[in-house]
Amino acid sequence: MSKKILVLAGDGIGPEIVAEAVKVLKALQAEGAIDVTLEEALVGGAAYDAYGDPLPEETLTAAKASDAVLLGAVGGPKWEPLPISKRPEKGLLGLRSGLGLFANLRPAVLYPQLIAASTLKPEIVSGLDLLIVRELTGDIYFGQPRGVETLPSGERRGLNTMVYTESEIERICRVAFDIAMQRGKKVCSVDKANVLECTELWREVATKTAADYPGLQLSHMYVDNAAMQLVRAPKQFDVIVTGNLFGDILSDCAAMLTGSIGMLPSASLNAQGQGMYEPIHGSAPDIAGRGIANPLATILSVALMLRHSLGAPEVAERIETAVSKVLDQGLRTADILSEGMRRVGTAEMGDAVVAALSA
Ligand SMILES: NC(=O)c1ccc[n+]([C@@H]2O[C@H](COP(=O)([O-])OP(=O)(O)OC[C@H]3O[C@@H](n4cnc5c(N)ncnc54)[C@H](O)[C@@H]3O)[C@@H](O)[C@H]2O)c1
Ligand SMILES: CC(C)[C@H](C(=O)O)[C@@H](O)C(=O)O
Numbered sequence: 001m002s003k004k005i006l007v008l009a010g011d012g013i014g015p016e017i018v019a020e021a022v023k024v025l026k027a028l029q030a031e032g033a034i035d036v037t038l039e040e041a042l043v044g045g046a047a048y049d050a051y052g053d054p055l056p057e058e059t060l061t062a063a064k065a066s067d068a069v070l071l072g073a074v075g076g077p078k079w080e081p082l083p084i085s086k087r088p089e090k091g092l093l094g095l096r097s098g099l100g101l102f103a104n105l106r107p108a109v110l111y112p113q114l115i116a117a118s119t120l121k122p123e124i125v126s127g128l129d130l131l132i133v134r135e136l137t138g139d140i141y142f143g144q145p146r147g148v149e150t151l152p153s154g155e156r157r158g159l160n161t162m163v164y165t166e167s168e169i170e171r172i173c174r175v176a177f178d179i180a181m182q183r184g185k186k187v188c189s190v191d192k193a194n195v196l197e198c199t200e201l202w203r204e205v206a207t208k209t210a211a212d213y214p215g216l217q218l219s220h221m222y223v224d225n226a227a228m229q230l231v232r233a234p235k236q237f238d239v240i241v242t243g244n245l246f247g248d249i250l251s252d253c254a255a256m257l258t259g260s261i262g263m264l265p266s267a268s269l270n271a272q273g274q275g276m277y278e279p280i281h282g283s284a285p286d287i288a289g290r291g292i293a294n295p296l297a298t299i300l301s302v303a304l305m306l307r308h309s310l311g312a313p314e315v316a317e318r319i320e321t322a323v324s325k326v327l328d329q330g331l332r333t334a335d336i337l338s339e340g341m342r343r344v345g346t347a348e349m350g351d352a353v354v355a356a357l358s359a
């Protein structure tokens with residue numbers, strides 16, 4: 001039966017990179033490797049401009065009715081002053097919470113061809129393959145109370161609240177531990193338990209949950225040290241499990257180890273295996289509309305979609321191999337360019353991946 005994919009291009013470079021990922025899906029469809037139906041809807045600034053709402057009801061309904069969602073990126077300076085863009089039930093956060101996408105997988109894999117594009121020395125990053133498992137529907141992103149209030153003195157106070165329940169911590173740890181049992185059986189849980197009670201609870205629940213996984217090696221690290229260790233010796237990590245805010249920051253940091261944030265895909269999953277797939281980067285307003293953005297993170301997100309929501313792991317592997325072939329050919333968007341390589345634009349990179357699929 002045909003699988004329904006909702007395509008949400010979003011803002012900035014979103015439509016440019018999503019167009020390339022859609023090319024890949026259509027090429028696979030044309031040769032009969034997959035059977036999908038693509039539908040489009042608006043989210044983010046594009047939806048706000050059209051409907052005065054960054055997450056229109058129709059978009060959320062269509063997302064819930066689909067097998068998977070492909071998202072480009074949302075936001076940009078034009079919309080950021082709008083208070084509605086920060087409401088947790090709106091925009092991207094509303095989509096994540098509305099679909100119950102609590103488990104965000106952010107693999108940071110260094111393609112050997114991109115070693116010269118990494119910010120770190122080759123011996124420190126070569127062979128890097130780590131997975132950040134980020135909790136996505138809790139933490140300070142969603143905790144109440146939140147907002148900006150005026151005190152009796154007339155001074156204003158801004159506040160956000162870091163909240164995690166035991167069950168929220170346990171379920172994301174189980175996702176990370178299950179995956180780790182299929183990999184290196186090694187998980188580092190990242191928190192700030194020396195200062196924040198909420199993450200003290202995180203550490204306690206992670207430790208208790210790990211007892212159900214014989215052979216699993218669980219370690220704990222404070223987030224400030226983890227940020228430092230990621231750039232000092234990233235290969236000490238295999239799977240990192242952490243909360244929403246720390247995971248956001250650490251994954252951008254890990255992205256640079258792989259050459260560019262334009263290389264990192266992500267999968268956001270709910271308890272039913274339904275998922276939303278998006279690059280970890282944003283709408284990159286500084287380069288939007290110029291046809292130079294790297295579409296590979298979005299194309300690799302399609303691979304994650306095929307693996308996690310559409311039951312086609314062998315087709316996912318074909319996409320990953322095609323990306324590797326294109327890098328072998330020396331093609332590079334500006335963000336991963338190094339000496340001796342050929343610079344290409346967004347569309348040329350997408351076309352090359354499509355060609356490499358059948359090569
Ligand atoms: N998932 C999302 O939709 C998402 C994620 C992060 C940020 N955002 C939003 O995007 C907007 C811009 O945020 P930002 O500038 O902090 O982060 P960003 O990730 O959009 O950009 C950071 C830097 O990385 C570069 N970059 C990002 N993606 C690239 C790609 N594919 N190819 C080449 N270079 C790329 C940009 O040009 C920029 O210099 C904001 O509105 C932010 O809220 C959205
Ligand atoms: C745009 C923003 C809400 C988002 C986040 O913080 O989760 C982004 O940075 C990401 O990494 O997906």
Ligand SMILES: [Mg+2]
Pocket residue numbers: 248249252280
């Ligand atoms: Mg982020």
